[in-house]
Amino acid sequence: MTEATEVGSTSGPGRTAGSDVAFLTDFAALSAFGVTDRGGVHRETATDADAAQRAWFGRWLADRGFAVAYDRVGNQFGLLERTPGAPWVLVGSHLDSQPFAGRFDGAYGVLAAAHAADRLARRRGTGANLAVVNWLNEEGSRFEPSMMGSAVFAGGLDREAALDTRDGAGVRLGDRLAELGQLGDDDVLTLDDVAGYAEIHIEQGRELEDAGRTVGLVEATWAARKYDLTVTGEQSHTGSTVMADRRDALLGASELVVLARELTERLSTADSPLHTSVSRLTVAPNSPVTVAREVRMNLDLRSPDEDLLERADTLLHERIPAISEHARVEVGVSGSHAWGVRPFPAAGVALARRCAEDLGLSHRTMLTIAGHDSVNLNAHVPTIMLFVPSEQGISHNERESTADDDVCAGVDLLTAVLDRLAAGDPVR
Structure with missing residues (x-):
């Protein structure tokens, strides 16, 4: 830097x-x-x-x-x-x-x-x-x-x-x-x-x-890496659906939001900072009594240290399968836009x-x-x-x-x- x-x-x-x-x-x-x-x-x-x-x-x-x-x-x-x-x-x-x-x-x-x-x-x-x-x-x-x-x-x-x-x-x-x-x-x-x-x-x-x-x-x-993520679950009733049966897209999206912040806390240093964010969530059907079937979101990684950014990117992709399994959802990654x-x-x-x-x-x-x-x-x-x-x-x-x-x-x-x-x- x-x-x-x-x-x-x-x-x-x-x-x-x-x-x-x-x-x-x-x-x-x-x-x-x-x-x-x-x-x-x-x-x-x-x-x-x-x-x-x-x-x-x-x-x-x-x-x-x-x-x-x-x-x-x-x-x-x-x-x-x-x-x-x-x-x-x-x-x-x-x-x-x-x-x-x-x-x-x-x-x-x-x-x-x-x-x-x-x-x-x-x-x-x-x-x-x-x-x-x-x-x-x-x-x-x-x-x-x-x-x-x-x-x-x-x-x-x-x-x-x-x-x-x-x-x-x-x-x-x-x-x-x-x-x-x-x-x-x-x-x-x-x-x-x-x-x-x-x-x-x-x-x-x-x-x-x-x-x-x-x-x-x-x-x-x-340097920066930006992603469009789509979390796909299954729409269901917020009250009557058994918790073990739920495939809540918003739960999976929430875990990705937390993961982004955890990457900063784990990798960032005073000399090599890492900035991460999730800037937008689009939730469907976005109804008060319905478990979300889909969430679209933007995730952003930035750093002046390209090696650190590569490590953050690797950890992000390594953790996605575990989030998918825990929330019983699918996570699609597209629209990657990056520069050094x-x-x-x-x-x-x-x-x-x-x-x-x-x-x-x-x-x-x-x-x-x-x-x-x-x-x-x-x-x-x-x-x-x-x-x-x-x-x-x-x-x-x-x-x-x-x-x-x-x-x-x-x-x-x-x-x-x-x-x-x-x-x-x-x-x-």
């Missing part, structure tokens, strides 16, 4: 009051879409709230001279062609959210990207072309899998398969995007057009806050470090535990990933928050990074 490093003061120059106010005002406007009673947002992919914010963002871009377009999977682009024939530098994140989630996850990075590109457009008119992107369905809460739009763009997911995805109510993603007028006929950009990609995001942890650092320079992502520890280009981390130091921003080299659209881009184009702190490490929660000074410092850093990428500074 790579040790985090830190340097610098806790604040620095480089912003103007006007630019800060402009960003914070726009962020407040963006945060009104899908706002919840507790001050979070609820705007899953292709909901009315998501469609409305995308329309608002398109108008914001158009008003500042960007050409706005959707590609063939619904990724939203704002294009600023400064030098015809020059390569494009891409910058962005995602606007969709988890259910009843926070305002900052994804949306901060999209708006920061737009402000950074707009600032550069006002400074000079030459250099690489700039493209701001709002990736489709990063969260994967309504339509699976997550990071969908960037995966299609990067060639890791078939476009038609993505558009054929249906939500729990049977709504087809492609049909919904077409209905909203947010599905294009062209690619807009391809990987071959992109000279580099940058993304800024809230940390979603508390490493930066604990260390008193303003920005994080991401050098790699944790993926480093970001060292030259890109160094470039971001120079920018942070020029701005006087305290910084810390670190890993990302969560997946981001940058992970999909990183395998194909020079990619830089940046973090700003999350207060108390809270994320995917309506209480998610980041201080104004930190979000504004992050926009400054992203602007400086984007400026150097557009000028052709090497990232690899």
Whole structure:
């Protein structure tokens, strides 16, 4: 595991009051879409709230001279062609959210990207072309899998398969995007057009806050293994069915939930942590007087130590037969999705470090535990990933928050990074 490093003061120059106010005002406007009673947002992919914010963002871009377009999977682009024939530098994140989630996850990075590109457009008119992107369905809460739009763009997911995805109510993603007028006929950009990609995001942890650092320079992502599990039992009466005769799918699912936590307690160390979770259960028939016949669930293993992750994966599969036997159920494992520890280009981390130091921003080299659209881009184009702190490490929660000074410092850093990428500074 790579040790985090830190340097610098806790604040620095480089912003103007006007630019800060402009960003914070726009962020407040963006945060009104899908706002919840507790001050979070609820705007899953292709909901009315998501469609409305995308329309608002398109108008914001158009008003500042960007050409706005959707590609063939619904990724939203704002294009600023400064030098015809020059390569494009891409910058962005995602606007969709988890259910009843926070305002900052994804949306901060999209708006920061737009402000950074707009600032550069006002400074000079030459250099690489700039493209701001709002990736489709990063969260994967309504339509699976997550990071969908960037995966299609990067060639890791078939476009038609993505558009054929249906939500729990049977709504087809492609049909919904077409209905909203947010599905294009062209690619807009391809990987071959992109000279580099940058993304800024809230940390979603508390490493930066604990260390008193303003920005994080991401050098790699944790490894992960994700599974779709189906536990199959037999439907019966909750009262009259003899206990020995029951084949309770929910019992088997519950034992898998406990197993996931036991793996962490057994294998995790301070130097090689293991994060495990079961994030969703779909129970059938989900009736109050009926033993469940089926449970579908997602199980997630993550670690910066690939050997430890392999041991956890092995133990998981070794224990499943015993759970099946005890609960008298069948456990099916499908939909395996995995990636290893993926480093970001060292030259890109160094470039971001120079920018942070020029701005006087305290910084810390670190890993990302969560997946981001940058992970999909990183395998194909020079990619830089940046973090700003999350207060108390809270994320995917309506209480998610980041201080104004930190979000504004992050926009400054992203602007400086984007400026150097557009000028052709090497990232690899």
